[in-house]
Amino acid sequence: MKTAITEMFGIEHPIIQGGMHFVGFAEMAAAVSNAGGLGIITGLTQKTPEDLANEIAKCKDMTDKPFGVNITFLPTLNPPDYPAIVKAIIDGGVKAVETAGRNPAQVLPYLKDAGIKVIHKCTSVRHSLKAQDIGCDAVSVDGFECGGHPGEDDVPNMILLPRAADELDIPFVSSGGQADGRSLVASLAMGAQGMNMGTRFIATKEAPVHENVKKAIVAASELDTRLVMRPLRNTERVLTNEAVERLLEKEKALGADLKFEDIVEEVAGVYPRIMMEGDMDAGAWSCGMVAGLIHDIPTCKELIDRIMSEADQIINERLVGFMKGTVNA
Numbered sequence: 001m002k003t004a005i006t007e008m009f010g011i012e013h014p015i016i017q018g019g020m021h022f023v024g025f026a027e028m029a030a031a032v033s034n035a036g037g038l039g040i041i042t043g044l045t046q047k048t049p050e051d052l053a054n055e056i057a058k059c060k061d062m063t064d065k066p067f068g069v070n071i072t073f074l075p076t077l078n079p080p081d082y083p084a085i086v087k088a089i090i091d092g093g094v095k096a097v098e099t100a101g102r103n104p105a106q107v108l109p110y111l112k113d114a115g116i117k118v119i120h121k122c123t124s125v126r127h128s129l130k131a132q133d134i135g136c137d138a139v140s141v142d143g144f145e146c147g148g149h150p151g152e153d154d155v156p157n158m159i160l161l162p163r164a165a166d167e168l169d170i171p172f173v174s175s176g177g178q179a180d181g182r183s184l185v186a187s188l189a190m191g192a193q194g195m196n197m198g199t200r201f202i203a204t205k206e207a208p209v210h211e212n213v214k215k216a217i218v219a220a221s222e223l224d225t226r227l228v229m230r231p232l233r234n235t236e237r238v239l240t241n242e243a244v245e246r247l248l249e250k251e252k253a254l255g256a257d258l259k260f261e262d263i264v265e266e267v268a269g270v271y272p273r274i275m276m277e278g279d280m281d282a283g284a285w286s287c288g289m290v291a292g293l294i295h296d297i298p299t300c301k302e303l304i305d306r307i308m309s310e311a312d313q314i315i316n317e318r319l320v321g322f323m324k325g326t327v328n329a
């Protein structure tokens, strides 16, 4: 399949693996890229820019296909050393960057000067338009269903994607709730040029996380995520567990008085314990409603090949059949 996104990033299939904290290591990115998608290393999971440079070098040893790096702009008083992170990306010869969180204007000129294609992930039409205005090459439009930070507008992809298509001139991919060939065809039908997946890629053989995490995703249904940190306007969609239910009790009890300090135990520094050690009640970790569509743990290649052949079947048999009147509903 050829779309603006496959051409922009030099990939075979219009499928991107979104940056994921303590998941997006070289092993994950290389597996997705080797399967013909665009794998993404999560920049901020690396402790230092030097570590990121090493992770990029490691990924280059594992694939000769294009891969990207995610730079997330966090609401924090002590920001990471973004200039050094950008330097590691440019020096490492990476050709694609996924930005997320705040508007990436501060790093964009350096990335563009280095010939890097930038796809900004955001959760609203207005932020997508801003990304287009400041010179991003593409946008990843992240609907309310998504794992991670859906923003505060709560617009699901069934509305958000066609709205983005109506407003944007640059290409965009769907993100949030995408899992299979149906997701890809629906995304394309609504104006996207491809799709970005997070949660689905965690439940793959190559994802470098504890087996408990993969099993938890397979066991979960679409009813098992919760929104946390809404009172702090830093909403995150996470898989429910003991820590999440405790956190929600605190949010309920404290109401508008809730401060980050009140929930530090449930959210700060929990990713290594969950992703590496498999301690599934350690705290809140991002997971999408799409868990309800995930029932197996294939390799990235099996997953992407299956998505593409399902998409082919839906477009060329089901949809063409409807048009010709040769397929019954």
Ligand SMILES: Cc1cc2nc3c(=O)[nH]c(=O)nc-3n(C[C@H](O)[C@H](O)[C@H](O)COP(=O)(O)O)c2cc1C
Pocket: 017, 018, 019, 020, 021, 023, 042, 070, 072, 099, 100, 101, 121, 142, 145, 146, 147, 148, 149, 175, 176, 177, 178, 196, 197, 198, 199, 200, 285, 286, 287, 288, 289, 290
């Ligand atoms: C465990 C996990 C960690 C994530 N960490 C990040 C991150 O550090 N930076 C980022 O931009 N997005 C992050 N995301 C969001 C994903 O890149 C992607 O946008 C999202 O998962 C899409 O929704 P889906 O899970 O329904 O596919 C994370 C998602 C998950 C599930």
